[in-house]
Amino acid sequence: MKRKYGMLNSLGEFPRPQIARIERRLFLKQGLSLGALTLLSGCNVTDTESVQKVLTGMSGWNDRVQAWLFDPSRLAPEFPESAITTPFPFNAFYSKNEVPGIDANSYKLEVSGLVREKKSWTLPELYALPQTSQITRHICVEGWSAIGKWSGVRFSEFLQRIGADLTAKYVGFKCADKYYTGIDMPTALHPQTQLTLRFADQILPPEYGFPMKLRMPTKLGFKNPKHIMALFVTNANPGGYWEDQGYNWFSGS
C-alpha cells in the first residue's frame, strides 16, 4: 500500500517549529519512559543526558559509515512515467497555506562561500542552463515513498560553473521558509543531484518548492531543501533544521 496522502500524517504533524521543539524536549524527557530498559542498560533513570550523548555519538558514527557506503557512481532507480505518484504528497513542517510566496521577477539565488564567482542568479538565467530530467523515488524519513518527475540543472555542472571548490566538504542551503540544511560534497557531485526548477514538466509549483529545490534521490526527502534562496560551499558542517533536532545528518539512501 502506497501512502498517497503523506501530508496527513507527515512531518506536517508538527506544524510549527515551536511544537517541534516541545517534541524534542519530550524526547529528552520521555525517551527513556521504559524503566526496565534503563535498568537493563545499567543507566540511572535520570541519566538521559548521557544516554542522549551515546545516541548522538552513534548518529555521528552512522554519518561516517554512510559516507563510506555511498558509491558516487551508483544511480538511484529511475521509473517510467506510469509509475509517477499522483497526487504527489505535499510535505513540510508547516501546512499548505503557509507555503512561502516568492516573487519570480525579483528572485535571485545567492551564491557564496568557497566559490570563484559569487554572483547571484536570476530565474531566466537558471532556466537558460542545460536541463536534465529524472523520474525517481522520494523516500520520506517516516517511511512512505512517492515517485515524481523533476527537471533542472545537474548540480555538479552548476557547481563547476560557479567555480566551487570541489574539495570542500559541504554545500549548505538557506531557504525562504526558514528551512536550512547541508549536504556532503560527494552527494552534491552525484550525477542525479539536481537543482530542480520543474516538477512534472511544469515550473516548480509553490507547494513543491518554487522557485527551486535540490533534488537528491540518494537522500531522504527532508534532506532535499525547497524554496532555496542561498547556497554556500563550506568546510564547516551547516547542520540542518531537522538534523539539529535529532534526525541523522547524512540520511542517505
Add this chain to the structure above:
Amino acid sequence: MQPGSHIKVHPLLVRITHWVNAFAILIMVLSGWQIYNASPLFGFTFPYGLTLGGWLAGALQWHFAAMWLLAANGLVYLAYGILSGHFRRKLLPVPPGALLHDVAQALRGKLAHDDLTVYNAAQRAAYLGAIALAVVLVLSGLVIWKPVQFYALGMLMGDYEGARYLHFFAMALLVLFVAVHVLMVMLVPRTFPTMITGRARAAAKGE
C-alpha cells in the same frame, strides 16, 4: 552422571550473546514500533507507551544505534554456532515427523523437558526459525536504510516498499516467537537460571 551433580547446558558465549540479543531486540522492536507509527503500513498504530524514543527522530536514533549491537552480537553468535558445531549438535536435525509430534504434544501441554541439554524438534525448529527471522530482519532493514546502495539486495524482496512489508512481518513473527519462548520458560521455570549460570542439576535420566 550422578543425580544431584551439575551438567553443562549452555556455553558461556551462548549465554552472553543470548542476553545481549534480548536487549538489542527489545530496543529494536520498541523503537521500530515508534518508527512504524510515523507512517503505518496498516490501519493501526502501536500504543505510545509501548514505544521507545519519544518521537520519530528519537526512535530512529535508538534503532540505528542498537542495530550495531544486534548485528555485531548476531555475527559473533552465528560464527560461534557454525564454527564450533554448536548449531549442528543442538539445532540439527529437525525431522519433520518428530516436529509434528512435538508441536502436537506441546499444544496439549504434554511436551517433556526432562533433559535440558537436548532440544526437542519443536524447540529446534523454533530456534532455527528465530535465527532466520533475525537474518531476514537485518537484510530487509539494510534495504530500508539504504535502498540505493543495497539495490540488488532489495530486488530480492520487492525493492524498498517490499522490504518495508518484509521487515514488518518478520518483526511480527519474531515477537510471536519471543511471546511463545517466554511463555515456555514460565511453564518450565528451571530452564531460566540455566541461561544465566549455564548449568542445571542433572536429572536422573540425564545423558
